Amino acid sequence: MAEEVKNYDVIIIGAGPAGMTAATYASRAELKTVMVDQGIYGGQMNNTAEVENYPGYNNIMGPDLAEKMYASSTQFGAEYAFGAVSGIEVLDNQDKVVHTDMGDLRAPAVILATGSEHTHLGVPGEEDYQGKGVSYCAVCDAAFFKGESVTVVGGGDSAVEEGLYLANIVKDVTIFVRGDQLKAQPILQARAKKQENIRFVYNTSVTAINGNGEEVQSVDLKNNETGETSTFETAGVFIYIGLKPNTAAFKDMGITDPAGWIKTNERLETVVPGLFAAGDVLVKDLRQITTAIGDGGLAGQEAYNYVSALDDAK
Ligand code: FAD
Ligand code: NAP
Numbered sequence: 001m002a003e004e005v006k007n008y009d010v011i012i013i014g015a016g017p018a019g020m021t022a023a024t025y026a027s028r029a030e031l032k033t034v035m036v037d038q039g040i041y042g043g044q045m046n047n048t049a050e051v052e053n054y055p056g057y058n059n060i061m062g063p064d065l066a067e068k069m070y071a072s073s074t075q076f077g078a079e080y081a082f083g084a085v086s087g088i089e090v091l092d093n094q095d096k097v098v099h100t101d102m103g104d105l106r107a108p109a110v111i112l113a114t115g116s117e118h119t120h121l122g123v124p125g126e127e128d129y130q131g132k133g134v135s136y137c138a139v140c141d142a143a144f145f146k147g148e149s150v151t152v153v154g155g156g157d158s159a160v161e162e163g164l165y166l167a168n169i170v171k172d173v174t175i176f177v178r179g180d181q182l183k184a185q186p187i188l189q190a191r192a193k194k195q196e197n198i199r200f201v202y203n204t205s206v207t208a209i210n211g212n213g214e215e216v217q218s219v220d221l222k223n224n225e226t227g228e229t230s231t232f233e234t235a236g237v238f239i240y241i242g243l244k245p246n247t248a249a250f251k252d253m254g255i256t257d258p259a260g261w262i263k264t265n266e267r268l269e270t271v272v273p274g275l276f277a278a279g280d281v282l283v284k285d286l287r288q289i290t291t292a293i294g295d296g297g298l299a300g301q302e303a304y305n306y307v308s309a310l311d312d313a314k
Helices: 017-028 043-047 062-074 138-145 157-167 186-194 289-313
Strands: 010-013 033-037 079-082 085-090 096-100 103-107 109-112 116-118 149-153 172-176 198-201 204-211 216-223 229-233 236-239 243-245 275-277
Touching: 010 017, 010 096, 010 103, 010 289, 017 033, 017 043, 017 062, 017 109, 017 289, 043 062, 043 138, 062 079, 096 109, 109 289, 138 157, 138 236, 149 157, 157 172, 157 186, 157 198, 157 236, 172 204, 186 198, 216 236, 275 289
Parallel strands: 010 033, 010 109, 033 079, 109 275, 149 172, 149 236, 172 198
Antiparallel strands: 085 096, 096 103, 116 243, 204 216, 216 229
């Protein structure tokens, strides 16, 4: 027997800050709302140690902020469902059927808030040593390296901010930057440069991650100016080299740019009527919690306007 399709007014794919805020707005406007996420609600906030640029808090741990946003987002009846979305079908009447690994969901309005995920370095050893010394999440894994020397790869906000977090827990942190300068915000750079157990090594790429099969022991390096190669002993490698959009499930819908980020109009609607997007997954310049929640509020409100207009037309 075919599985029953669950019906909603709006389906939000992704329960990071954008999706959770969209859920608050949509459910408070009395839309029957569900957020579907393939992981725990909170999105990238779960991988963030300290957040100090979110209004109302001088400093809050990312997972704590996620809990607080989840409580807000469900207070007006929005549901949370655990499931991975594999695609969206748009029916002739413009209703959308969202295919998930826990069954199909149907609604006139859908908000894509699937964010982005960390880019991999793509060097030998990276996949083999994931969970054995290679990490993309300092807040999750720093405690495993107490008293040890670790390595960070990258030069943006994530590398420097998470390097600072690591430096409070591990013995020392060496940050390998492929170019001759950092891209991180000046305030983070200044703080990291003052930290005695953080060292920056510029013009240097990690070309391989080595170990004994059980744990990481060293990385191979290449100096990008001289071509010189070397090996550097380290117990952990934290990789923060940027993000790529989580849009594989929507790649054939004609809603993304060549790099996979979603394009919308100023009301956050894609070229598909009733299909909105919010947060990091959008083509945008500033990917932050504050910008994600701003998008989420607007997308939730626009979904309400769309569903109301359909109801008025009936
Ligand atoms: P995300 O938080 O990425 O959430 C997307 C959600 O969608 C995820 O939960 C994911 O599981 C889900 N999803 C994806 N694909 C699917 C699918 N197919 N099916 C179902 N679910 C799916 N910003 C700040 O403002 N301050 C900071 O201090 C800060 N620190 C950061 C530190 C790090 C290490 C990183 C990586 C980012 C940091 N940011 C910070 C940026 C901030 O976390 C993001 O801008 C924000 O989380 C984006 O929110 P979002 O809801 O758009 O996406
Ligand atoms: P990012 O800003 O895209 O920076 C990526 C960094 O990794 C750059 O320094 C880049 O070097 C380097 N890099 C890219 N590919 C590499 C490779 N193959 N090998 C070595 N280095 C490589 O990414 P991010 O730092 O993860 O930040 C992602 C988003 O989250 C940003 O929008 C950021 O502002 C936001 N964020 C905000 C905060 C905060 O507000 N406190 C904290 C963390 C993250 P080049 O410079 O040479 O290209």
